[in-house]
C-alpha cells in the first residue's frame with residue numbers, strides 16, 4: 001500500500017508546523033505507518049498545478065514566491081506519486097493565524113479541488129478537524145469535506161506511549177526535505193489552568209506530558225540525521241513540564257553541536273512561581289539554550305476587564321512581574337549579540353468586553369515596560385479567529401471584532417511605532433538590526 005502525506009502546515013496555540021518549522025503531525029503519522037511514506041508539501045502541489053513542477057529562476061530584483069518555496073525532494077514527481085497513492089493523508093489547520101515570512105499554509109478550499117479527482121482513500125487530519133482560518137478577525141473557513149473518506153483528529157492523535165515509537169521512526173521524513181528546518185519538538189499537550197475564551201487547545205487535548213527520555217531520544221535521532229535547529233515548542237507552558245531543566249541539560253550534553261535550541265509558550269504565572277525554586281527553570285533555559293530565545297507570553301490583553309471576561313491566564317501585574325524576572329536572568333547577551341532569553345508578548349484584538357480602554361491599558365503597561373528599560377523580544381498582535389466549540393463562539397462571537405475593527409489599525413500602529421520599533425533598537429544590536437528592520441518594514445506596511 002502506498003501512502004502519501006500532504007503537509008499543508010499547522011499553526012496552533014501550542015505548536016507550529018509552518019516552514020521553516022517542521023511540525024509533529026506528519027512525522028508521527030509517518031512513524032505510525034512504518035513503511036515508505038511519500039512526504040509532499042502544499043508547495044509541491046502548487047508548483048505542480050501552476051508550473052507543471054518546474055521551478056522558475058528568481059531574479060535578484062524579484063520577490064521570492066513563498067507559496068512554492070518549501071519543496072520536498074519529491075517535487076518533480078508529484079503527479080506520479082499521487083497517481084500511485086492508495087491512501088492520501090492531508091495534514092492541515094491554522095488556529096492562530098499570523099504572517100509567515102517564508103511559507104503560506106494551505107486552506108481547505110485550496111487543497112480540496114487539487115485532490116478531488118484522485119482515485120484513492122483521502123483522510124483529513126490535524127487542527128483543521130476543529131476548523132481552520134488563515135486570517136485573523138474571521139470565523140473558521142467553511143468547506144465541503146465530502147471529498148474526504150475520513151475526517152479525524154483522534155485517528156492520529158496518538159497516546160504518548162505510542163508517540164515514543166512513532167516519533168523516532170518518523171524522523172526519517174527529514175530525508176525528503178532538502179533544506180534546513182527548525183524541528184518543533186513536543187513535550188506535552190493540554191492546558192492545566194487556562195480557560196481562555198478563544199482557545200482550541202482544551203477542546204483537543206487533556207493535560208499530559210511525554211517522558212523525558214522519549215523527548216531526548218527523538219532529538220538525538222534527528223541530530224544523528226543532521227538536524228541542528230530545534231524548538232521545544234509544542235506544549236502550552238514549558239515551565240509546567242516536570243523535567244524542564246533536566247531535559248535541557250541532557251540535550252546540551254548529548255547534542256553539543258546544536259545551533260539553535262529554543263523554547264516557546266510560557267505562562268507568566270509559572271515564571272513567577274519558579275521563585276520558590278530560586279528560578280531554577282529560568283536559569284537552566286539561559287544556561288543551556290541558545291541566545292535569541294523567547295518565552296512567548298500569551299498575555300492577550302492588559303485590560304483586566306478583558307482578562308476577566310475571557311478567563312485569560314494572566315493579570316497584567318503578573319505578566320509585568322514575569323517580564324522583569326526574565327530580563328534580570330535572561331537579558332545578558334550571547335556571543336551573537338542577542339539577549340539570551342527574553343519575553344515575547346502576544347496581544348489579541350476582538351476578545352469579549354474589549355473597549356477603547358483596552359488599548360489604553362495595553363499602552364500603559366507596554367510603555368511602563370519600555371520606560372523602565374526592560375526588553376521584550378517581540379510583540380505579536382493579531383485579531384482573534386473564532387472556532388466552534390470555544391466559549392467565545394458560544395458567547396459573544398464576533399460582536400467586539402465588529403464593534404472595534406475600525407480602531408485596530410490605529411491600535412496596532414500605536415504599539416508598533418511607540419513600543420515595538422524603539423524596543424527593537426534596544427534589543428537588537430546595530431549590525432543585525434538593518435536586516436531585521438527591512439523585513440519588519442515590509443511586513444507591517
Ligand code: SF4
Nearest residue numbers: 191194195196199236
Ligand atoms: S493558557 Fe489559554 S491560550 Fe494558552 S493554551 Fe491554555 S487555554 Fe489556550
